[in-house]
Amino acid sequence: MRSNTRSLTTASLLAGIALLSAPGFxxxxxxxPGHGHTAAIGEPAKASAAKxxxxxxxxxxxxxxxxLSVKAGExxxxxxxxxxxxxxxxxxxxxxxxxxxxxxxxxxxxxxxxTPTGINTSMSGMDHSKMGGMAEMKHDDPNSVLVGPGETKExxxxxxxxxxxxxxxxxxxHYESGMVGKVAxxx
Amino acid sequence: xxxxxRGLSRRDALKLAVMAGxxxxxxxxxxxxxxxxxxxxxxxxxxxxxxxxxxxxxxxIAIGGSIPAPTLRWREGQEVVVHVTNxxxxxxxxxxxxxxxxxxxxxxxxxxxxxxxxxGETYTYRFQLRxxxxxxxxxxxAGQEQEGMYGAIVIEPAERDPVRADRDYVVVLSDHTxxxxxxxxRKLKLGSVSEGYYNRGKRTLFDxxxxxxxxxxxxxxxxxxxxxxxxxxPTDLADVTxxxxxxxxxxxxxxxTALFNPGERVRLRIxxxxxxxxxxxxxxxxxxxxxxxxxxxxxxxxxxxxxFGVGETYDxxxxxxxxxxxxxxxxxxxxxxxxxxxxxPREGMSGDxxxxxxxxxxxxxxxxxxxxxxxxxxxxxxxxxxxxxxxxMDHSAMMGMGTGxxxxMDHSAMxxxxxxxxxxxxxxxxxxxxxALGWADAATPPGTKALSYTDLKAFSKTRDLREPAQEIVVxxxxxxxxxxxxxxxxxxxQGTPIRVAYGDRIRIRFxxxxxxxxxxxxxxxxxxxxxxQKDRLPRKHVVLVPPGQTTSVQLTADEPGEWPFHCHLLYxxxxxxxxxxxxxxxxxxx
Numbered sequence: 181m182r183s184n185t186r187s188l189t190t191a192s193l194l195a196g197i198a199l200l201s202a203p204g205f206x207x208x209x210x211x212x213p214g215h216g217h218t219a220a221i222g223e224p225a226k227a228s229a230a231k232x233x234x235x236x237x238x239x240x241x242x243x244x245x246x247x248l249s250v251k252a253g254e255x256x257x258x259x260x261x262x263x264x265x266x267x268x269x270x271x272x273x274x275x276x277x278x279x280x281x282x283x284x285x286x287x288x289x290x291x292x293x294x295t296p297t298g299i300n301t302s303m304s305g306m307d308h309s310k311m312g313g314m315a316e317m318k319h320d321d322p323n324s325v326l327v328g329p330g331e332t333k334e335x336x337x338x339x340x341x342x343x344x345x346x347x348x349x350x351x352x353x354h355y356e357s358g359m360v361g362k363v364a365x366x367x
Numbered sequence: 368x369x370x371x372x373r374g375l376s377r378r379d380a381l382k383l384a385v386m387a388g389x390x391x392x393x394x395x396x397x398x399x400x401x402x403x404x405x406x407x408x409x410x411x412x413x414x415x416x417x418x419x420x421x422x423x424x425x426x427x428i429a430i431g432g433s434i435p436a437p438t439l440r441w442r443e444g445q446e447v448v449v450h451v452t453n454x455x456x457x458x459x460x461x462x463x464x465x466x467x468x469x470x471x472x473x474x475x476x477x478x479x480x481x482x483x484x485x486x487g488e489t490y491t492y493r494f495q496l497r498x499x500x501x502x503x504x505x506x507x508x509a510g511q512e513q514e515g516m517y518g519a520i521v522i523e524p525a526e527r528d529p530v531r532a533d534r535d536y537v538v539v540l541s542d543h544t545x546x547x548x549x550x551x552x553r554k555l556k557l558g559s560v561s562e563g564y565y566n567r568g569k570r571t572l573f574d575x576x577x578x579x580x581x582x583x584x585x586x587x588x589x590x591x592x593x594x595x596x597x598x599x600x601p602t603d604l605a606d607v608t609x610x611x612x613x614x615x616x617x618x619x620x621x622x623x624t625a626l627f628n629p630g631e632r633v634r635l636r637i638x639x640x641x642x643x644x645x646x647x648x649x650x651x652x653x654x655x656x657x658x659x660x661x662x663x664x665x666x667x668x669x670x671x672x673x674x675f676g677v678g679e680t681y682d683x684x685x686x687x688x689x690x691x692x693x694x695x696x697x698x699x700x701x702x703x704x705x706x707x708x709x710x711x712p713r714e715g716m717s718g719d720x721x722x723x724x725x726x727x728x729x730x731x732x733x734x735x736x737x738x739x740x741x742x743x744x745x746x747x748x749x750x751x752x753x754x755x756x757x758x759x760m761d762h763s764a765m766m767g768m769g770t771g772x773x774x775x776m777d778h779s780a781m782x783x784x785x786x787x788x789x790x791x792x793x794x795x796x797x798x799x800x801x802x803a804l805g806w807a808d809a810a811t812p813p814g815t816k817a818l819s820y821t822d823l824k825a826f827s828k829t830r831d832l833r834e835p836a837q838e839i840v841v842x843x844x845x846x847x848x849x850x851x852x853x854x855x856x857x858x859x860x861q862g863t864p865i866r867v868a869y870g871d872r873i874r875i876r877f878x879x880x881x882x883x884x885x886x887x888x889x890x891x892x893x894x895x896x897x898x899x900q901k902d903r904l905p906r907k908h909v910v911l912v913p914p915g916q917t918t919s920v921q922l923t924a925d926e927p928g929e930w931p932f933h934c935h936l937l938y939x940x941x942x943x944x945x946x947x948x949x950x951x952x953x954x955x956x957x
Binding site: 239240241242246265266286296352353354356357358 | 527529530531532632656658666667668669684686824826827828
């Protein structure tokens with residue numbers, strides 16, 4: 181897992197899954213909109229650009245803190261520590277984006293690419309040509325990070341303008357259980 | 368104040384808790400359905416009462432002034448004291464279903480030194496809450512549970528709840544009959560000889576001729592003979608009918624309603640407090656995320672419906688986004704009616720009530736046991752069978768027989784049969800005939816998901832990973848013809864108790880030799896269902912064992928005492944389907 185991560189330059193840290201992307205569905209580079217919504221929700225940034233660091237605890241199945249407060253134009257470096265037993269995601273997006281992403285992640289779990297406790301790296305040897313629709317499946321969105329149990333990861337994000345955002349874990353059942361928080365914009 | 372339909376946020380519950388704490392003692396009175404207190408002492412009276420369902424009033428028994436009994440909201444770690452006063456003219460009891468406690472506090476008369484509460488007497492229960500989650504309480508005397516003596520228990524966790532919700536509702540399902548329970552049992556015993564008194568779906572002579580046309584005469588007769596041997600009938604999914612199905616004591620027309628604002632996260636703590644009814648439950652338009660089973664947290668699993676055994680509880684989350692009403696719909700598996708409630712943004716709204724699903728027809732696969740009768744088959748006659756008419760045969764039933772169990776069968780006598788073609792036939796048939804075949808078939812539409820026991824995965828890891836030191840086989844047995852239900856062929860008062868050593872890891876293998884599903888309930892300890900989830904076996908207090916199937920569980924025998932171990936179908940227990948599960952400390956003499 182770690183050796184795979186090293187070779188990637190995107191904000192995504194989910195190398196095992198990223199490798200499943202078929203040719204023609206190359207990784208979205210940092211800053212390139214992965215969803216088309218990216219411009220509205222903000223954009224990834226270099227850690228050095230952040231003036232503010234926010235520590236977020238990821239647990240089973242919750243975030244601490246439960247909500248965030250940011251300013252438009254602010255760049256925040258999130259330090260994400262998973263204290264739980266399960267794999268969790270930290271994903272910044274709209275409720276609609278999360279709903280769409282939940283379906284993708286449910287499929288990744290169903291196909292064994294993700295397990296409740298981690299990323300199945302052994303799947304990188306799979307014959308991708310047989311995966312059909314799965315070829316488009318990749319967990320490489322710049323607005324998302326997967327954090328395994330015991331891991332600490334980071335995401336630096338520039339909140340460009342005020343919009344209705346949530347940070348959420350889209351592992352199956354986690355969002356539904358309340359592992360989601362609102363991003364409030366203050367002036 | 369109508370807390371029942373508003374639900375309680377945790378904050379509200381805490382506010383109430385503070386108020387109740389000041390009051391010191393909370394006394395139950397009618398219309399008051401929820402209690403919460405930091406210092407938990409409460410008085411509950413058991414008394415004759417009346418309840419009105421969809422406009423019809425009948426008699427019942429209330430605990431704490433209502434049916435269902437008031438929801439008890441407690442907190443993990445608290446010591447609770449409950450004074451129960453019997454105002455009936457018969458003995459009573461209250462059993463705390465699913466709670467870990469000292470045997471004498473468990474409330475099952477005749478076990479662990481607990482005596483029934485006699486008329487006019489008060490019994491004081493006192494126990495420390497060693498767990499969190501959704502449980503329930505009910506009478507363990509005669510048929511009183513059927514008459515309304517059931518209510519919910521909600522224990523808030525001492526630590527952070529892994530589930531966060533904006534609304535929190537208790538949903539108690541039950542079955543109600545205006546008949547007295549002893550009369551029901553009498554009819555079951557009298558009527559079962561050949562009438563199938565309550566089985567209105569009984570197959571008729573007309574069905575017989577239809578089956579002959581469909582299956583061929585021999586197959587039909589054989590099927591009939593098999594059913595005769597089983598002393599059951601193929602539609603015997605439930606043996607009592609004439610029930611009204613209730614949600615929080617309300618009938619389908621009463622339409623119990625839970626409010627939400629669109630976008631809110633709603634937790635439903637659903638309890639099957641029925642005497643006899645196994646439900647299929649769904650909320651059309653809302654996916655259901657199951658977060659706890661039998662009060663114990665599970666890894667959240669998203670489904671569209673679930674089958675719900677008597678005595679089980681499921682905590683689920685729904686996230687209604689639209690400004691509209693949704694119907695919570697629970698059909699008994701014999702499809703003799705439905706329980707219905709509404710989730711809505713405002714009072715007075717109602718959603719569509721879905722069409723009822725077909726009643727499944729049990730197949731030979733649901734027999735599981737009676738392969739012996741196959742030996743007597745007249746194979747010669749099979750050669751002459753009209754294969755053309757075999758298309759309609761229920762091959763799915765034959766699948767379940769297993770070839771190994773048919774040693775006496777002479778395959779050479781079946782020259783015309785194309786076994787290869789048969790494999791695919793049953794599926795086509797199930798689709799073509801708008802019927803459900805076999806106990807497990809809930810007629811779940813394609814593309815939707817029904818919860819399976821294999822989906823349940825404990826939220827925290829299994830603590831005791833030792834190989835079981837002892838394996839106990841419990842055969843679920845019965846004689847429908849005389850309405851006698853038994854364990855290992857013996858009625859409660861005639862059977863041998865199960866004995867295990869304190870501290871041992873035990874495996875129990877339930878072998879269901881009957882045509883009905885039995886929700887098996889062990890008091891005092893959770894069992895861990897061996898459902899393939901390795902180190903996360905789900906912890907349950909009731910395990911629904913399908914007809915003709917074998918289900919195994921493990922447990923650590925860490926609660927000394929002599930615990931009731933029984934089928935939670937009230938009339939099955941009443942007719943003898945119970946035993947003692949004795950956890951004894953090792954002594955020097957052993």
